[in-house]
Amino acid sequence: MPANPVRLRQQLLRRKPVSAFLAETGEQEGHAHGQGLRRTVGGFQLTMIGVGATIGTGIFFTLSTAVPQAGPAVVLSFVLGAVTAALTALCYAELTSAVPVSGSSYSYAYATLGELAAWGVGACLLLEYAVSGAAIAVSWGQYLNDLTQRLFGFTLPAAIAAPPGAGGYVNVPGVVLVVLCCLLLIRGAKESALVNAVMVLVKLGVLTLFVVVGLSGFHSANLHPFAPLGFAGISAASSSVFFSFIGLDAVSTAGEEVRNPQRTLPRAIIGALLVVTAFYCLVALAGVGAQKWTRFEGQEAGLSAILHEVTGQRWPGAVLSAGAVVSIVSVTLVVLYGQTRILYAMGRDGMLPPVFRKVSPRTGTPVGNTLIVGAFVALLAALVPLDWLVDLTSLGTLVAFAVVSVGVIVLRVREPRLDRGFKVPGYPVVPALSVLFCGYLIWNLPTETYLLFVGWLAVALAVYLGYGRHHSRLSGPETVVALPAPVPAD
Template identity: 70%
Template sequence: MAGNTPLGARMLRRKPVSALIAESGGPEEGHLRRSIGLWQLSCIGIGATVGTGIFFVLGSAVPEAGPAVVISFVIAAVTAGLTALCYAELASAIPVSGSSYSYAYATLGEAVAFGVGACLLLEYGVSASAITVTWGQYLNEFCHDVFGFTIPDVIARPPGHGGYFNLPAVVLVALCCLLLIRGARESARVNAVMVGIKLVILVLFVCVGLTGFHSGNLSDFAPLGIGGIGAAASSIFFSFIGLDAVSTAGEEVKDPKRTMPLAIIVSLLVVTVLYIAVAVTAVAAQPWQRFKGQEAGLAQILRDVTGSSWPSVMFALGAIVSIFSITLVVLYGQTRILYSMGRDGMLPARFARVSARTGTPVWNTLVVGAGVALLGAFVPLDVLADLTSMGTLVAFSVVSIGVMVLRRTAPHLDRGFKVPGYPVVPLVSVGFCVYLIQGLHGVTFTLFGIWVAAAAVLYFGYGIRHSRLNGARDHSRQDLPA
C-alpha cells in the first residue's frame, strides 16, 4: 500500500508503457476520439509554431544580436530539430496524450513527470497568453489601414505597456475555446485552413520584402558579438515551441506510430525554412537599429518597402488569422495535458472527464481559457515569452533524456521511428537546451523557481496521495511489451 511505501520510491515510481497505451482506449464513451490524419496533424505542428514568435520576436531579438539574428535562428532551429527527433521516437513508441509529461512518467518517474507537467503549463498556457497579447497589435494595424480607427490603448494593451486591460486577448481566447468545445475534428479542419493562409502570407512577405534588400544593412553583421547571438537565440527559441504540440494529440490520431513522427519532421522542416527566410528578408530590408520597440514590425517593413499600404494590410490580416490559429492549437495542447494528469490522479478527476456529445474535455478548456485570458489581459509580453522558453527548454531536455532511459529499460518496445545517431543526438539536444537556458534573463530564473516550488506544494499536497499508482504493485521496473 502507498502508506507503507517509502517517499523516495513513490516519487520514482514509473507508469508502464503498456498501461499508458491501454488507457488511451478506443472510440467508446469517456475516451478521446481518433479523427486526425497526417495533413491535419502536420498543420497542428505548423499552426502551433509558425507565428508564435515570428510575428513579433524580431522586435526583441534583433536589438540583441543585430543582423546576426539569422545565426540565432539557426541555433534555435538546431536545438528544436534535435529535440524533435527525440519527440518523434517517443511519440511513435508511446502514442498517448500528455506529451513530455506522459513520456517522463514512463521513463523518469512520477515526481519528474509532475514537474514536467508544470513546465508544460508554462509552455502552453503562458505561451498562449503571450501570443494573445500581440493579436491586438495586428488587429489595430488592420483596423487603422482599412477603417481609419484603432482600439484605444487603455483596452488594447496590458499594464506596463500603455494600457490597463487587453480586451482583444480575451476575445481571442473566448473564440478559440468555443471552437475547441465543439470538437477536435472541427478544430483541426479550421486550423488547417488558417495554416494555409499564414504560409501564403509569410511567403508574400519574403517575396515582397526581398525587393527592398540592401546589403548595407548586413555590413555590421554581429555588432553585439557572440553573447548577443546566444541571448537572442534563447529568446527566439520561443518561436519553435509549437513543434511538440503534435505529441499532445497522441490519442486522437489515426495510425499514431507512423503518423506522429512524420508530422513532427514535416512541421520542423517547414517551420525552419520559413523562419530563416523571413529573418534574412527582414534584417536585409530594414536597419537593425529600427527593430527595437517596433510593433507589427513585419507589416511596417512591407509598408516601407512598397510605399503603399496594401501589402501591410494583407500581412496584418494574415497575422490576425495566424495568431488565432496558434492560440487555438496551444490551448488544445494544454487541455490534453491536463486530461492526462487528471486521468493519472495528479489532478482532480474532473480534469479527466470528456463530453459524451463532443468527445472533448470541456472543463479543461474552460479552465485553461480563463487562465490564459487573464494572463493575456494583464501581464506584459516580455515576461510571458521568457517564462515560456524556460518551461519549454526544461521539458525538451527531459524528452531527450527519456529517449535514452527508454532505450535501456525497454529495448524491445515497438518504435515506429528511432533517433538517428543515437546516443549522440539526444546528448547534444540536452547540451543545446542547457546552453539556451543559461542565456535567459535572471528574473526568469526567479519566477521559474517560484513556479516549481508551487508545483512541488501541489504534488506533495495532492498528487502523490491521489496517484492512481497508489496501492498498485511496484513500477520501479519498466514493463516490457508482451
C-alpha cells in the same frame, strides 16, 4: 516511522508502465463508455497543428526583441534554435512512436523518469502553454490595431488594447481571442484541426508575400555590421526565439486523437520542423535586409511596417496584418488544445482533480478542462505584459525538451524491445547533444526568468505533495513499486 521516508521515495520514483499507456489508448480507440478521446485527426492536419502552433508565436512579433540583441545575425539565432529543435524533434519522433498517447513529454517522463519528474515536466508544460498562449493573445491586439488603422483609420484605445505595464489597463482583444478559441475547441478536435489547417495555409501565403516583397527591397548595407553584439548576442537572441519552436511539442499532445499514430506522429513532427525553419530563416533574412537592424527595437507589427516602407503603399501591410490576425488565432487555438490534452492526461492519472479528465460523450472533448484553461489564459492575456512572458515560456520549453531527450535514452535501456515506429539516428549522440544544446540556451536566459521559474516549480511541488501523490492511480499497494528490471537487449 522509518517506513514513511521509504514510501515517499517510492512515490516520487514510481513509473507508469508503457503497457499501461498503451492499454489506455486501446480503451480510447474503443470509446469505452463513450468517454474517450476520438482518433479523428489525419497526418496533414497534424502537421498543420505543428506549423500552426509554431509560426506566429514568434516570427510575427519576436523580431522586434530578437534583432536588437543579435543584429542581422538574428538569422543565425533562428538556425541555432532550429538545430536544437531538430535534435529534440528526432527524440520526440521516437517517443511519440513508442508511446502514442496524450500528455506529450509529461507522459514520456512518467514512463521513464518517475512520477515526481513527470509532475515537474507537467508543470513546465502547463507554464509553457499557458504563458505562450497569453503572449500570443497579447500580440494579437497589436496586429488588430494595425489592421483597423490601415483599413478604417482608427485603433482601439490603449486602455483596453494592452495589459498593465504596456500602456493599458486590460487587454480586451486578447480575452476575446481566447474565448473564441475555447468555443471552437469544445466543438471537437476534428473541427478544430480543420479550421487550423485553413488558417495555417493563409499564414504561409502571407509570409511568402512578405519574403517576396521584402527581398525586393533588400539592401546589403543593412547587413553591416552583421553581428554587432558578437556571439553572445546571437546566443541571447536564440534563447529568446526558441519560444518560437513550441509547436513541436503541440504535435505530441494529439497522440490519442490522430489516426495511425506510430507512423503519423513522427512524420508530422519532422515535417512541421522543416516547414517552420525554412520560413523563419527566410522571413528574418528579408526583414533585416529591408530595414536597418537598429530600427527594430520597440516596433509593433514590425513586418507590416517593413512592407509599407519597401513598397510605399498601404495594401501589402494591410494584407500582412490581416494574415497575422488570422494566423495568430491558429496559434492560440493549438496552444490551448495542447494544454487541455496535457491536463487531460494528468487528470486521467489522478494527479489532478477529475474535472480535467471528463470528456463530453457528444463532442469527445474535455469541456470543463477547456473552460478552466481558457479562463486562466484569458486572465494572463488581460493583465500581464508581453515581455514578462516570452523568456519564461522559453525556459519551460527547453526543460521539457531536455527531459524528452533524456527519456529516449532511459526507455532504450529499460525497454529495448518496445515497438518503435521511428528510431533516433546517431543514438546516443543525438539525444546527448539535444540535452547540451537545451542546457546552453537555458544558460543564456535572464536571471529574473530563473527566479520566476523556481517560484512556479515551488508552487507545483506543493500541489503535488498535497494532492497529486495521494490521488495518483499508482497509489495502490500493488503499483507503488517501480517497474521490473530492464529486459536485456538481444
